[in-house]
Amino acid sequence: MSRLDLFIDRMVSQRACLDAAARLIADSHGPVFELGLGNGRTYHHLREILPNRQIHVFERAVASHPDSTPPDDMLILGDVNQTLPDALARFGATAALVHADLGG
Numbered sequence: 001m002s003r004l005d006l007f008i009d010r011m012v013s014q015r016a017c018l019d020a021a022a023r024l025i026a027d028s029h030g031p032v033f034e035l036g037l038g039n040g041r042t043y044h045h046l047r048e049i050l051p052n053r054q055i056h057v058f059e060r061a062v063a064s065h066p067d068s069t070p071p072d073d074m075l076i077l078g079d080v081n082q083t084l085p086d087a088l089a090r091f092g093a094t095a096a097l098v099h100a101d102l103g104g
């Protein structure tokens with residue numbers, strides 16, 4: 001299996017997991033937390049499949065595609081080791097879905 005095959009499989013799996021998670025939370029309330037914005041591909045997908053959800057994005061340095069950059073009030077800048085505990089104090093244990101893609 002080539003590296004290209006592996007990359008494609010990883011992306012297909014990630015999309016399938018996000019789509020399944022979106023179905024699982026359909027009947028529950030609460031925001032979505034996206035940990036790691038990166039290029040913004042998964043954030044963009046979450047916006048597509050969960051158009052009525054508040055999606056808070058945690059990232060230490062924004063470098064996303066302009067189409068996939070959250071508005072300032074939905075962006076939580078800094079190291080998640082600090083900002084995630086802060087978010088618990090701010091939101092309580094309310095998140096319906098946490099997607100963590102922080103890389104290696």
Ligand SMILES: C[S@@+](CC[C@H](N)C(=O)[O-])C[C@H]1O[C@@H](n2cnc3c(N)ncnc32)[C@H](O)[C@@H]1O
Nearest residue numbers: 036038039040041042059060079080101102103
């Ligand atoms: C693999 S990328 C995310 C890719 C994204 N899901 C996408 O589809 O484009 C990982 C991101 O997590 C961020 N990140 C990694 N560790 C972090 C940390 N401790 N706190 C905040 N952001 C972090 C990096 O800056 C990077 O932008």
